Amino acid sequence: MSGAAPAKLVFLQPGAAPNAFPDIDHACSEPNGLLAAGGDLSEARLLYAYRHGIFPWYSEGEPILWWSPEPRCVLRPGEYHVARRLRRWLASSTFKVRFNTVFDQIVAGCAEQRFGQDGTWITAEMMAAYRQLHLSGWAHSVEIWSGSAVVGGMYGLAIGKVFFGESMFSRETNASKLAMFALCRQLQARSFALLDCQVVSPHLLSLGAISMPRSEFRSILMNACASASPLTDLPRVAVAPKSLI
Incomplete structure (x- = not known):
């Protein structure tokens, strides 16, 4: 990590300016990436942060905590790794992919408590904030359907040419992998630079993600997020998985 942990964590007042964050080089090394606490989840603050x-x-009961980990987990949209078994499954799957038709359902699915987890970090406050970002055109959902039921998906923000992934879930085998792959196809077609996956994990690395130094990630954001009009042309009609391969 390039920056030393600050002597005292910066606390943001709710009415502070959206750009009141300390420089990300001052994020803590332990816990990795903790930068500030407090503030609010206003649209202006969230967009500046991303x-x-x-x-x-x-988590529920904690102040809002703001993070910028070192390194950053990112995926270049054209480098999503489709394993042979997944490719065979895609060719025969009856699932359908849609975007932005049931955003609230996808966030709620991501918020469901999972085996081995104690609670969820997607609080009611977070849900309301990202719903507003969705209504403003910044936040998007990827939805995996089996008939009339949602069986998986993911959501995040598109700013300029970077998609900031927030969370995903799966109620059926391969549903979240399909969501991520379908999103990568859409991002690749629109010349997006990165899909931000936030924190490195073996699962994400197996899908083609890489660990990127925070300094490099910041440099990419400076250019890729300069054009920050909302993404408006994701397909709402059903897409068959086999059409993605």
Whole structure:
């Protein structure tokens, strides 16, 4: 990590300016990436945070915590790894992919408590904030359907040419992998630079993600997020998985 942990964690007042964050080089080394606490989840603050490599992540009962980990987990849209078994499954799957038709359902699915987890970090406050970002055209959902039922998906923000992934879930085998692959196809077609996956994990690395130094990630954001009009042309009609391969 390039920056030393600050002597005292910066606390943001709710009415502070959206750009009141400390420089991300001052994020803590332990816990990795903790940068600030407090503030609010206003649209202006969230958009500023994401453009500068910062995201909120906290549990019920905690203050809002803001993070910028070192390194950053990212995926270049054209480098999603489709394993042979997944490719065979895609060719025969009856699932359908849609975008932005049931955003609230996807966020709620991501918020469901999972085996081995104690609670969820997607609080009611977070849901309301990202719903507003969705209504403003910044936040998007990828939805995997089996008939009339949603069986998986993911959501995140598109700012300029970077998609900031927030969370995903799966109620059926391969549903979340399909969501991520379908999103990568859409991002690749629109010349997106990165899909931000936030924190490195073996699962994400197996799908083609890489560990990127935070300094490099910040440099990419400075250019890729400069054009920050909302993404408006994701397909709402059903897409068959086999059409993606």
